Amino acid sequence: MTVQGVKYMSDFEAKKAILDIGRRMYEKGFVASNDGNISCKVGPNTIWTTPTGVSKGFMTQDMLVKMDINGKVLMGKWRPSSEVKMHLRVYKENPDVQAVTHAHPLVATSFAIAGISLDAAVLTEAVMGLGSIPVAKYATPGTDEVPDSIAPFVNTHNGVLLANHGALTWGKDIYQAFYRLESIEYYATILMYTGNIIGRQNLLSCDQVNKLLDIRHKLGITAGGIPPCSPEETNAKDVVSAADIRPAEQSGPGPVLKGVTSIVRPGENPAPAGCGCSGTSGRLTASEGQKAIGAEALGKAKEEIIAEVVRRVIEGLS
Template identity: 55%
Template sequence: MITEIKFKKQICDIGKRIYDKGFVAANDGNISIRISDDQFLITPTGVSKGSLTPEMIIKVDIHGNVLDGEYRPTSEMKMHLLVYKERPDIQAVVHVHPPYATAFAIAGIPLDQALMPESVVYLGTIPIAEYGTPSTEEVPNAVKKHVREHQGVLLENHGALTWGKDLEHAYYLMESLEFTAKINWIAKQLNGDRELSKTHVNTLVEMKTKMGIAGKTPLGVETSEGIHAKKVTTTTGSALSEQDLNYIIEGVSRKVVNELKKHL
């Protein structure tokens, strides 16, 4: 019982952290912890993760039956239970909607480039789990394809999901996922998302293996000798020519001048 109280308080603490970081809005997101082989603590539906209290946390079994608690468990419970069924080693699951990661999920772009050493080693690749209607079997079925070889997924047009050896681990994986998505997006805006070479990635993979970190890893790219990274994506669409830009600027300027004349 003391352990359950401790875990409930931890869920509340992580809930406040994800809310304060803007990883969720309103009542979004859900968190769970395994407390035995077939029993779990999980957050309730319809409650802000920033306002959780220990008595709100529900105990359920592996089939989703409520064992203790006055609230209803999150409607996304099936997704959590799928992870636990497929991965007996996993002790906690976090699902939230962090802005940058969710933007990649909406765009259908996986986080699978070797852009930073830290992401290669600690996060690995984060694939896209194809879209499923929330609270249905479609979502766990989509996650199932990736859960054994990764530490998390982007849920297409939905958000992100991570799992770990304990709740702190699952949460920090989510922080890393969102940070990687943010850096990835900024690099793309600079037209400079250069991917590490296969040689350097292989060295990082050796480090990762020695550290006992699981999950698939980005492959890296072929580069010329002595070159550590290479631009691998191209900007889609055609850039505006100088003539086009001047035309737009002149048009906007004329409209502004005309509007000002009306008020003089």
């Protein structure tokens, strides 16, 4: 159906898509039990949405509810989720939105609990597709506080974290809304790995971010915010892997280590005094690493690195 130049899904298409997205949401672990909700417009003032008290992975079409955007139920025997209020507010605040998804993905929700917005310029796709994702202030689920908390972001961003609760996204169709939910969880996971497990992030420079924003504009994405960027380029040099490093005393071809910090085995090359790092994860400067690391040691060092990263990932997830 097309109304005033805007194309809408049919009732059949919307219901089928909601069931499809519900299954994906459940299978990806974005929701537990009966959590989460989905809605999709079928006209300027009408939506289909998910019922309360049902797992989103096991819904059937007869469970879905048709409503107008003022909250009046038009069709369906089940009760809509009390959280549909925030969906209705999104539609009212931004008439261009055609669908809304809400879930509690593990990592994104953990950021929401910590009160940390997703706004570091570290991932090109996230800058282009999402921008920054703020944390809306805490609101009691099911109350009018929730729509009020998200309203300020609906026209300027593509999604929001709900403090101590979960994530909410919207889009020009139901798939874009869901992909943004996926992207938020992916972005949050990258931020957790780099910021809290690996412990290092090379921020994109402001110039690099500006180029990504140009691409975002050309893609027709008009909202999203701009994550903070680095004034300097920190990623403008090639990074040579430890296995490719040629010990300085050996002759023959091979890349020479420049500007790369190597991790070496504990005990073999104690960390230099005053570097502030431990023997286990001690890091040497490029020239020191070049002198110290032999081919055999490098192989063992790689195993140590992998074991250390796995240990930190397990620690981070437990």
